[in-house]
Amino acid sequence: MSRYDAASIEAKWQEAWTEAESFTATMEGGKPKYYVLEMFPYPSGKLHMGHVRNYTMGDVIARYKISTGHNVLHPMGFDAFGMPAENAAMASGGHPKDWTYSNIDDMVEQMKPLGLSLDWSRMFATCDPEYYGQQQALFLDFLDQGLVYRKNAVVNWDPVDMTVLANEQVEDGKGWRSGAEVERRELTQWFFRISDMAEELLDAIDGLDDWPAKVKLMQQNWIGRSRGLQFAFGLTDGPEGFDRVEVYTTRPDTLLGASFLGISPDHPLARALEKDNPEIAAFCAECRKGATTEEALEKAEKKGFDTGLTVRHPFDTAWDLPVYIANFILMDYGTGAIFGCPAHDARDLEFARKYELPVTSVFASAEDEGRTMPEDGGEAYVPPKSERVIYVRGFAGETEQTGEEGIDAAIAFCEDNGVGQGVTKFRLRDWGLSRQRYWGCPIPVVHCEACGVVPEKKENLPVELPYDVSFDTPGNPLDRHPTWRDCACPACGRPAKRETDTMDTFVDSSWYFARFTAPHADTPTDLAAAQYWMNVDQYIGGIEHAILHLLYSRFFARAMHITGHLPESAKEPFNALFTQGMVTHAIYQTRDANGRPVYHYPADVEERDGAVVVRATGEQAEVVPSAKMSKSKNNVVDPAEIVANFGADTARWFVLSDSPPERDVEWTAAGAEAAARHLSRVHRIASDAAASEDGPQAGDEALLKEMHKAIRDVTLGIESFGFNAAIARLYAFTNTLAKSKAGGEAKRASTRALAQLMAPMTPHLSEEVWSLLGGKGLVIAAEWPQADEAMLVENAVTLPIQINGKRRAEISVATDASKEEVEKLALGHHAVVKALEGSAPKKVIVVPGRIVNVVV
């Protein structure tokens, strides 16, 4: 009898699959198609346990679908443009291209031993000119259709390095290298008109039945449809050309609680005022310092500047409100101006208290009469809009009504009286795609003094990145590359300059799923292939992409339909989405003399007398039980090492086994060893079964019944992404099988079924067991087993009996027993009789097949 030797088994069966071309996607054979896709990785160079888990999940689905008779497309590629390559070049002097491609080679090397059912012939990286050239063609088609345009937008500007910073390169409002305070600077940049599709992108979410509800909710909130009132305040003494300020509010019902008018520092009125008022100019300049993120803006201390101007309240010609420039008002949203109602907005209240502005409640709580009013020092009263409130300074609708009703009534009233109009607005902004960086897809346009912005001719694509660049000075090397930058105008032929901005890497990942259907076509897609393979039937990736990547991809699919690159049916490109959790690992840390944490590799610590100590020094380490694997914390487990020690099947089995797929999984060495032990056990059981005596035995039926139950449960587990539950079921079935007194034939049939059920998770071991037990051909080519309904029938069931909702006893009844019979049996139970003490039960609830509850 041979021992379980993962290394040789895995190599053998991987070769067999390659030989049989088991994973080459074809459109032949008249089978239904299934497209399973995991979010492609950034080529950091190191395959991570999180990747292993992500790809194993996709692999389970892909292999299961192959077994159920589908043509399966399961491709892999690399999201290869982006900042880390440039950072590496700056840090160690290499070239982003060399760094990236060498990392890709390394990662493919690490991925292949996992035995994933990938069609490697379709692999590409987004930094391949073949790919980004087609992306440039898409850009030009989008431009042609008016889906792209240019406008000004702010960036993080590092005034010392004279360069644009990404948000993550700004720490506490300072540039990460220079340490200089970051400024917000406007540049002319390219934008996709995604906000034009806001309504459609929002409404279509309702049709995404197989997406997680939380992702749909996040997207809905991100797009953010709001109904409000747009109206103007008359400016009483404004500068030349400014006699009114347009305001948008979602709470027009609070108009009589207005306390001040706030405008963005970037509002045209603020810009006009700062021209001849140095104090205002200084304040606006101060506001423009710091990072551009929403988080930074929201968390910053609320600051305002009283312009000295006033506006007239639209309802009362004697009521003037002061005009403040305020740092928390965004020019991007609404009109860049708001009226402050401190009684019903926490931010406005903070502002009003700081600048001693009046606080006037418009409505009060209908339920909680004792609450302190904001004018008396209480908190701002901001109930849900669906809650009924009592309007004390209302002007439209009933005195007691919900906020929603109050808003609707206020809009109607204002429209009737010529004070503005109801407007629907969206929070979603257009997608800025310009990046002032080298390692990205060049934007294929040319700037000509005579012709303006001229699209590059399609026959000149790809506009390839030049290789001869250096990163020794900050900034975009394309800007200072004369032979690349200087070119002829495609329209008039005169000297012109290339656009030196490259595209946001989100563009690269917004259509790669479509490109996989025809990865080498000389147009962005091949419509016949796209028609056949799209949509992605199952998309799998991290929850961190819930909003941006998925929303951008949904936009791109629509834009690609408009430009003729995808069929109408592919407008929503992902039929089903699954978001998996992270792989975490304990962190072992000690502290140095200065109290700073020192991190230790798992291999460098050991347990002694219940404490974890650093092996080399004996020093006791603090254990942070579960943290996202991160290089800087030294808690990364290298999949290559696990595969080398235990084999790919063990790694695959473990990452699926302990945690539900959508949750984080904690990697533990003990868990991996246990997985390895279990797989050896399966191998041993299979060897025993192969050798066991023929002939029927008494245990046959019981075993076969369990087999059919396992088939039912595991199939359901796989289909519902309950991989951990499926594995728990496989453990249980393996235990049954190991203890079974059944004869050889029943054991072999059960073990073959076990091999098939395990095959999506542990494909190599399954092939080995399958062949050991005389299975025909490859497991991957065998038809998925079917549970026999007749074998699943149970004739008795144990029902718990509750008395007043607490479990007190149980009875065994026939599966088909009527409610009356069950009730009679339950009431006759001595525990029930005792509890009733001779009186009749108040109520008896019988849930057939589930429970009995007697209320006494």
Added chain:
RNA sequence: GCCCGCGUGGUGGAAUGGUAGACACAGGAGACUUAAAAUCUCCAGGCCCCUGGGCCGUGCCGGUUCGAGUCCGGCCGCGGGUACCA
């Protein structure tokens, strides 16, 4: 700040509103062995009387329900996103 999740034994976790703790890890006891490894069998949420049972228990507080880990409201803690990390 705002939006979205998550929180169950020593540990990872299971549980269509219906027996809380399946399955596994670590642990304990035993079998086999000269011994160890491997393997196999059994025990195992906490507390209390111990035949049988009783009480408590799913982050905290409250609510709905015959019945709540699950639904609702409010807190606390952790994680993801926050438009230039991918």
